[in-house]
Amino acid sequence: MLIFIGAGLSINHLTIEAIEWLKKADKIIIDSYTNIIPDFSIDKLFKIIGTRIDVIIANRSMLEGVSIKKIVEEAQKLNLAILVPGDPFIATTHDAIRVEAIKHGVQVKTINGLSIYSLAPSRTGLQAYRFGKTVTLVYPEAFKPYSTLETIYDNLSRNLHTLLLLDLKLEENKAMTINEAVDILMDLDEDRKLNNIIAVGLARIGCKDERIQADRLSRLKKYGFPPPPHSLVIVAKPHPIELDSLKYLCNLPDEIYRELLNRRKYP
Amino acid sequence: MLIFIGAGLSINHLTIEAIEWLKKADKIIIDSYTNIIPDFSIDKLFKIIGTRIDVIIANRSMLEGVSIKKIVEEAQKLNLAILVPGDPFIATTHDAIRVEAIKHGVQVKTINGLSIYSLAPSRTGLQAYRFGKTVTLVYPEAFKPYSTLETIYDNLSRNLHTLLLLDLKLEENKAMTINEAVDILMDLDEDRKLNNIIAVGLARIGCKDERIQADRLSRLKKYGFPPPPHSLVIVAKPHPIELDSLKYLCNLPDEIYRELLNRRKYP
Numbered sequence: 001m002l003i004f005i006g007a008g009l010s011i012n013h014l015t016i017e018a019i020e021w022l023k024k025a026d027k028i029i030i031d032s033y034t035n036i037i038p039d040f041s042i043d044k045l046f047k048i049i050g051t052r053i054d055v056i057i058a059n060r061s062m063l064e065g066v067s068i069k070k071i072v073e074e075a076q077k078l079n080l081a082i083l084v085p086g087d088p089f090i091a092t093t094h095d096a097i098r099v100e101a102i103k104h105g106v107q108v109k110t111i112n113g114l115s116i117y118s119l120a121p122s123r124t125g126l127q128a129y130r131f132g133k134t135v136t137l138v139y140p141e142a143f144k145p146y147s148t149l150e151t152i153y154d155n156l157s158r159n160l161h162t163l164l165l166l167d168l169k170l171e172e173n174k175a176m177t178i179n180e181a182v183d184i185l186m187d188l189d190e191d192r193k194l195n196n197i198i199a200v201g202l203a204r205i206g207c208k209d210e211r212i213q214a215d216r217l218s219r220l221k222k223y224g225f226p227p228p229p230h231s232l233v234i235v236a237k238p239h240p241i242e243l244d245s246l247k248y249l250c251n252l253p254d255e256i257y258r259e260l261l262n263r264r265k266y267p
Numbered sequence: 268m269l270i271f272i273g274a275g276l277s278i279n280h281l282t283i284e285a286i287e288w289l290k291k292a293d294k295i296i297i298d299s300y301t302n303i304i305p306d307f308s309i310d311k312l313f314k315i316i317g318t319r320i321d322v323i324i325a326n327r328s329m330l331e332g333v334s335i336k337k338i339v340e341e342a343q344k345l346n347l348a349i350l351v352p353g354d355p356f357i358a359t360t361h362d363a364i365r366v367e368a369i370k371h372g373v374q375v376k377t378i379n380g381l382s383i384y385s386l387a388p389s390r391t392g393l394q395a396y397r398f399g400k401t402v403t404l405v406y407p408e409a410f411k412p413y414s415t416l417e418t419i420y421d422n423l424s425r426n427l428h429t430l431l432l433l434d435l436k437l438e439e440n441k442a443m444t445i446n447e448a449v450d451i452l453m454d455l456d457e458d459r460k461l462n463n464i465i466a467v468g469l470a471r472i473g474c475k476d477e478r479i480q481a482d483r484l485s486r487l488k489k490y491g492f493p494p495p496p497h498s499l500v501i502v503a504k505p506h507p508i509e510l511d512s513l514k515y516l517c518n519l520p521d522e523i524y525r526e527l528l529n530r531r532k533y534p
Contacts (some may be wrong), residue, residue: 006389008282015381016286016315017279017473048283089389094506100393102515110390112473114282117395118385122273123377124357125365128384129401133427136396154425160400206284206379241362248369 001074004088006113009206009229011040011048013114019049021111025081027054027074031063033170034093035085038207043085058082059171063148068097075106087115091165101160116205116231120163123212124200124233132160137181137232138167139174140188152234156197162234175228178203179221182232187217194218196267198235198260200250201225214250220236237266244254269342269368271355273380276473276496278307278315280381285403286316288378292348294321296338298330300437301360302352303496305474312350325349326438335364342373354382358432383472383498387430390479391467391500392512395440399427404448404499405434407455416455419501423464429501442495445470446488449499453485464533465502465527467517468492481517502534 003025005018014022022028022045030042046052061067063082074080088094088110101108121128132155135148148164155162166176178201185194199217203225204210213223217234238246243260246252260266270292272285281289289295297309313319328334328350341347355361355377360362367376388395399422402415415431422429433443443451445468452461466484471477472490480490484501503515510527513519527533 010284012284012287013379014343015275015280015282017277019283020279087385087389089392090395092394092396092508095392095394095512099508099511103511112280112381112386112389114379114381115385115389117388118354118357118382119379121384122354122379122382125362127358127359127362128357129359129403131400133399133425142298158400158421165335222512241359241366244366244370245362248366 001079001107001109002071003079003081003109003111003242004094004098005081005083005111006087006115007037007040007083007085007152008114009037009119010117011037011044013206014048015111015113018111018113021109022049022081022083023051024079025053026078027056028081028083029056029058030086031082031084032057033060034091035168036170036175037085038146038204063094063097071097072101072104072106072250073142075101078102086112087113087117090115090117114206116165116202117163119205120231120233123202123205123249125160125249126168126235126242127239130161130236132158132162134163136167137176139176139186140184144188146188149185153193156234156236159236160238164232164234166230166232175209176230177228178225178230178232182217182221188212198238198246198252200233200235200255202233204229204233212248212250215253216256268374268376269338269347270346270348270366270376270378271361272348272350272378273354273382273503274304274307275381275432276304276353276383276386278311279471281315282380284380285378285380288376289316289348289350291346292320294323295350296323296325296330296350298349298351298499299324300327301358302435303437303442304352305471321450322376330361330364335367337453338364339368339371339373342368343371351357351380354380354384357382360526361521381473383432383469384430386472387469387498387500388428390469390472390516392508393428393500393502394506397428397503398430401430401432403432403434404443404451406443407451408428411455413455416452423501426503428503431499433497433499433503443497444495445497445499448497449484465505465513465519465523467500467502467513469498469500471496479517480500481513481519483523
C-alpha cells in the first residue's frame with residue numbers, strides 16, 4: 001500500500017488521520033525537496049507518532065523518473081508512506097507516482113495536509129472566491145518567466161488576486177525569497193503596471209516566527225522577513241472587508257490604507 | 268482571546284495545533300450552519316481533547332450581525348474558541364468577526380483546517396495551477412445565478428477548471444446535492460455549452476463513505492452519491508496526467524477516457 005501524507009506547513013499541522021497512518025506505515029519516505037517545514041525534525045515526528053519507524057529522507061531523484069518503478073514495487077510488499085510538506089498533491093510533483101501505483105494494482109491512500117493554497121486566502125483575509133489562477137514564479141534562467149507576469153495581468157484585469165508560489169530548488173540550496181521575487185517581477189514588468197499594486201508577503205506561515213506583511217509591491221523589500229518558505233499574493237482591488245483585513249491582519253501601513261479607502265481607482 | 272479553529276471535513280482532520288487550542292479554550296462555539304462535518308459529534312470531540320468544555324452549538328444569528336458585539340465582548344474576558352467546518356476563513360462568513368475583534372483590542376488566533384478548496388484539486392488529481400476563480404452555486408430563487416455560469420464559461424475559455432461550492436442553507440435544512448446542481452446548471456446553460464463537459468462530483472470527502480465520480484456533467488445524475496456535503500468541479504481540457512487521474516482517481520468511465528485520449532478537441 002502507498003500512503004501519501006500531507007504534513008502541512010508546520011509539524012503541528014499533522015492531523016489525527018495523518019498520525020494514525022504514519023503509525024501504520026512500515027517505512028516512511030520524507031520528501032525533502034518540494035518544500036521546507038521549518039520546525040520539522042525526525043525526532044519530533046517519532047515523538048508524535050510514539051514509535052520509531054524506518055525513515056528515509058528523499059531527494060528529487062528518489063521520487064521521480066526511473067525511481068517511480070522502485071517505489072511502486074516496494075509498495076506492493078509493504079505499507080509505504082510518503083510524507084510531503086503541505087498537501088501531497090497541490091504541487092504536481094507526486095501526481096505521476098500516484099497514478100502509476102494505481103495502474104500497477106497498488107492500493108493508494110491520500111491523507112491531505114494544510115497547504116499554502118488555502119492558507120494564503122485564509123490568513124490574509126483576502127477572499128478565496130477572488131483568487132484567479134495560481135502560478136509559480138521561477139528563477140529567470142534559460143528564459144524570463146513572462147507567462148507568470150501574463151497570469152498576474154490577466155487576473156488583475158478580471159479583478160482577481162494571484163497567489164504566487166516561489167521557486168524552490170532545495171537540491172541547489174535555493175529557495176526564492178520575497179525580496180528576490182519582487183526584483184524578478186519588477187524586472188519583468190516593463191510597462192510598470194505593478195508599481196503601485198498592493199502585495200502581501202507571507203513567510204513561514206504556521207510557524208512561531210511567521211510574518212505576513214502587505215505594502216506596495218515595490219516597497220515589500222524593506223521588511224525583514226524570516227527565512228523561507230516564502231510566498232506572495234498580488235492583490236486586486238480590495239473589497240471593504242478585505243481592505244480592513246489587509247490593515248489588521250497583514251499590517252498594511254496606515255497611509256496606504258487611508259489612501260485606498262478614499263480612492264475609487266486601483267492601483 | 269478569540270481563537271478561530273478549522274475542523275476540516277472530518278473529525279479526523281483536526282490538527283495537533285487545533286487540539287492544543289481547543290484544550291486551552293474556556294468555551295467552544297461550534298458553527299453548525301456554514302457546513303456539515305458528517306462524522307462529527309461533541310462526544311467524539313471531548314474524547315479527542317480529553318476534557319469536557321462549555322460548548323455551544325451556534326446557528327447563523329449567533330455569529331452574525333448584532334451578535335458579533337457580544338462575541339467580541341465575551342472574548343475580552345475569556346478564551347473563546349469558534350470551531351468552524353473546513354477552514355475558518357475560506358468561506359467569507361467569519362471575516363467580519365475577526366476584523367471587529369482585532370479592532371476592539373482582542374487577541375485573535377487563526378488555526379487553519381483542511382478545506383475543500385485545496386482538497387478538490389488534491390483528491391481529483393486536477394492541477395491546482397489549472398483552477399480559475401472558485402464560485403458558489405446558489406439556489407435559483409429571486410434570480411437565476413447566471414453570474415456563476417459566466418464564471419464557468421470564463422474559466423473554460425481560458426482552459427481552467429472551476430470549483431463549484433454548492434449552496435447550504437442548513438437552517439432551512441437545505442444542502443444542495445450534485446443532482447440538484449446539475450439540474451440548475453443545465454437549466455442555466457441555454458446555449459448547451461456544458462452538455463459534453465466533464466465534471467467531477469465530490470461527496471463527503473474525508474469521510475469513510477466519500478465518493479468521487481467523474482463523467483459528462485449531464486450524466487452525473489445517474490450515480491448514487493452519499494448525502495451532502497457535495498461539491499462539483501467543472502473540468503477544462505485535461506492534460507495527459509490529469510486524464511489518467513480522472514480515470515484512476517475519479518472513476519471516469521473507460522469509453523469517455525478513450526474518447527478524450529484520442530480527440531484533440533474538447534469538449
